[in-house]
Amino acid sequence: MTRELKVENLTINDDNPSFVIAEIGHNHQGSLEKAKQFFDEAKRAGASAVKLQKRDNRRLFTKELYDQVYDNENSYGRTYGEHREALEFGKKEYAELQAYARKLDIIFFATAFDHYSADFLAELDMPAYKFASADLINTPLQKHVAKFGKPMFLSCGGGDLNDIRRAVDTILPINKNLAVLHCTASYPADVSDMNLRVITELRRVFPDLVIGLSDHENGIDAASIAFMLGARVFEKHFTLNRAWKGTDQSFSLEPEGMRKLVRNLNRIPLALGDGNKRLMDSEKKPLQKMGKQLVAARALPAGHVLAEADIAIKSPGGGLPPYRLDEVIGKKTRAALSEDDPIPADLLN
Numbered sequence: 487m488t489r490e491l492k493v494e495n496l497t498i499n500d501d502n503p504s505f506v507i508a509e510i511g512h513n514h515q516g517s518l519e520k521a522k523q524f525f526d527e528a529k530r531a532g533a534s535a536v537k538l539q540k541r542d543n544r545r546l547f548t549k550e551l552y553d554q555v556y557d558n559e560n561s562y563g564r565t566y567g568e569h570r571e572a573l574e575f576g577k578k579e580y581a582e583l584q585a586y587a588r589k590l591d592i593i594f595f596a597t598a599f600d601h602y603s604a605d606f607l608a609e610l611d612m613p614a615y616k617f618a619s620a621d622l623i624n625t626p627l628q629k630h631v632a633k634f635g636k637p638m639f640l641s642c643g644g645g646d647l648n649d650i651r652r653a654v655d656t657i658l659p660i661n662k663n664l665a666v667l668h669c670t671a672s673y674p675a676d677v678s679d680m681n682l683r684v685i686t687e688l689r690r691v692f693p694d695l696v697i698g699l700s701d702h703e704n705g706i707d708a709a710s711i712a713f714m715l716g717a718r719v720f721e722k723h724f725t726l727n728r729a730w731k732g733t734d735q736s737f738s739l740e741p742e743g744m745r746k747l748v749r750n751l752n753r754i755p756l757a758l759g760d761g762n763k764r765l766m767d768s769e770k771k772p773l774q775k776m777g778k779q780l781v782a783a784r785a786l787p788a789g790h791v792l793a794e795a796d797i798a799i800k801s802p803g804g805g806l807p808p809y810r811l812d813e814v815i816g817k818k819t820r821a822a823l824s825e826d827d828p829i830p831a832d833l834l835n
Contacts, residue, residue: 528744668682
């Protein structure tokens, strides 16, 4: 079986370009117009997809948590519930964003945090679904979403291999369209906690599944390393301004950072090449100038038997290479040579 996942018109596998998800979450601050700006900038940066988060807040949170006072610099409401409701989009906004994404030709989907949000997204015929790390152990939600038959991305922050196997074994009998994303569920994730070698282990344990990285590092280095380890899906939090109000803004990439992340990922296959070591066309001109050849160390008469002292190694290149010095010693010149004249190659015939 090929390690492959198709999302709309894009095929994710080891040979195709990386699938980069710009995770907007609620960085749009509840503004539909800002959300569209996010879509614009993500497309301009080269992201494959944009993603939001969907919660049915009253059903998802306990009454105690929903009514808990939420008084801090990132709050959009008096209570935690009011805060979350202020950031939530409804069907009207989602439908408008779907149309806008189609216009831009960028994939748009969301994370479903609960059954009701999953059904909300299913009614909109979302092309894919994301499971947050906190739902790695939520097998009822996994079963529910798997039945939609759409591609799914499973983040694995906070879990061990047993947790990941349980989720994969829950999903695959229902829906084979799954990618597993290594993740460290801290925001931001310290470099020492990234544990990127897990990607190699996930590829070994799940040889038929696309493996990726849900990246919370405060930078862009981890993605390139993860690619080299076999990741082909990359989710990265995205904002238009890291100084904006919101808990996710400070560790999200701004458009220029996202552009560089995508650029770096796309460069890697080109930089890896085909493994055939050879002279590249681009090397010929500089090596002609910097290269060296065998030349006469002084004026030499015709019929002179060449000794090592008669030969110098000088730039530019183009004549007999230095590694042929021993073959030239003891040969007779056929014509007189001036100082710096190339040693004729026909002496070796």
